[in-house]
Amino acid sequence: PKTVLKKLFVHPDRCSKYAIDVSTGSLGQGLPIAIGMALADKNKQVYCMISDGECYEGSIWESFRIIRETNLTNLTIILNANGWGAYQKIELTKLYAQIAGFGLKSVHVNGHDISSLTQEIRKKRKKPTIIISRSKNEQLPFLKGQDAHYYIMTESDYLLAKKKYS
Numbered sequence: 001p002k003t004v005l006k007k008l009f010v011h012p013d014r015c016s017k018y019a020i021d022v023s024t025g026s027l028g029q030g031l032p033i034a035i036g037m038a039l040a041d042k043n044k045q046v047y048c049m050i051s052d053g054e055c056y057e058g059s060i061w062e063s064f065r066i067i068r069e070t071n072l073t074n075l076t077i078i079l080n081a082n083g084w085g086a087y088q089k090i091e092l093t094k095l096y097a098q099i100a101g102f103g104l105k106s107v108h109v110n111g112h113d114i115s116s117l118t119q120e121i122r123k124k125r126k127k128p129t130i131i132i133s134r135s136k137n138e139q140l141p142f143l144k145g146q147d148a149h150y151y152i153m154t155e156s157d158y159l160l161a162k163k164k165y166s
Helices: 030-040 058-070 092-101 114-122 145-149 155-165
Strands: 046-051 075-081 105-110 129-134
Touching: 030 046, 030 058, 030 075, 075 114, 092 105, 105 114, 114 129
Parallel strands: 046 075, 075 129, 105 129
Antiparallel strands: none
């Protein structure tokens, strides 16, 4: 388990083995990069995961506008919506209305149902769409509320999570 724990990063780390093409750090960087990749090759499907808290970065709003204006259908956005930003709760109803205001279609799925999420991800789209993956960050006793964003798992936490999800 210690070797696995060393491989879990806070932000995506470029790794072609896992189809992670770009390392990102500050929130809001991934979606503009994904837009560039999707615009560069319209025959390639590009996937980008963002978070509800990240949606309050200006670059995300600018990206939503560009996606709508270019009718970018070869970009699949998965929005992890757990209702928590780095420092506060997120009003999800307000966020969903803002996304709709950009003219983007949204599809809601249970973020803990991998089968449903996979089905939505694989669908071909005729209109730019955001898959809203509703999730809860309180699935394990050590992941509660805002503190879950900064919690460093111990080896026993890892073993508990592995047991629950295996």
